[in-house]
Amino acid sequence: MKCPFCSHQDTQVVETRVSEDGGFIRRRRRCPSCDKRFTTYERPEVNFPAVVKKDGRRIEYERAKLLGSMKLALRKRPVSTEQVDGAVERIEEKLLNLGLREVLSTRIGELVMFELKKLDKVAYVRFASVYRSFEDIDDFKTLVDEVGR
Template structure:
């Protein structure tokens, strides 16, 4: 590991810790030349499948976009950040376990709806009304009856 202070190529690991959530490893290192200490973080690199939009375009999966969609549906609802994080992790785990390198956007939408249904029924209806492009009040009624 190259020292960020002097550029020396040899550093020594002084301490290694697993992060609280277990998602990455934190290492304290010390430079062999200037003896300054710095911290590095290691986390696994995962490759999510590409998302295939309805028009055929392929886009890269974006965790931030998923979080924004969930937060919009959950706006002013009593759902904690930890619960949202758990939902995102379950959706991502499902994506990573897909045997294909591409996933249709409607499949991702269905995964989001399944998680929202578990978290908050109102947020589920909000998301479904936009996702399924409801045309009239009967579509809402059918969905609300399904949720009950």
Template sequence: MKCPFCGHLETQVVETRMSEDGDSIRRRRQCGACEKRYTTYERPDVSFPNIVKKDGRRIDYKRNKLLESMGLALRKRPVSTEQVDNAIERIEEKLLSLGQREVPSTRIGELVMRELKKLDKVAYIRFASVYRSFEDIDDFKSLVDEVRK
């Protein structure tokens, strides 16, 4: 594997661990030239359904887009990268288990909100306030009241 720091082609696997759910393998690698370490993840290559946007456009599923949107909601919150990765894996498992070729973006939004609600209540409220496009303070207040229960 090519080193992301110096581009050297010879790297060595220093440590290998299986994820808790057994769906991926985490490998720590060290470059033979610059000796820097980095992490890679090995996952099965599967076809995710296309995402149907609200305006009818169809786009490919992109894990990075999901990671970025969750990252915005979780910014400066005490949630580990591992917890976020596990949440994304649960969302992806759900998408695959639906067995559909296309999934509405609203369905993914609901899955994200469910995971954020488990991870961090503040992040959940941040995401939901944007996702649901609150019009006034009463909508926001009702969401906060829902989380408090």
């Protein structure tokens, strides 16, 4: 594996861990040239369903988009990277288990909200307030009251 810092062609695996659910392998690597460390993830390659947006456009599923939106909601919250990765893995597993060629973006949004609600209620409210496009403070209050129960 090529070093992302100095582009040295040969890096060493320092540590290997299998995820709790066995869905991926995490490897810590070290570059003998610049001595920097980095992490790689080994996952099976699968075909996710196409995402159908609200306006009818169809786009390819992108893990980075899902992860980015979750990280934005979780910004400055006490949730570990491993917990976020686990949530993304569960969402992707559910998408694959649907067995569909296309999935509505709203379905993905609901899966994200479900996982965020388990991880961090503040992040859940952040995501839901943007995802559901609240028009006024009453919508926001209703959501906060729902989470508080």
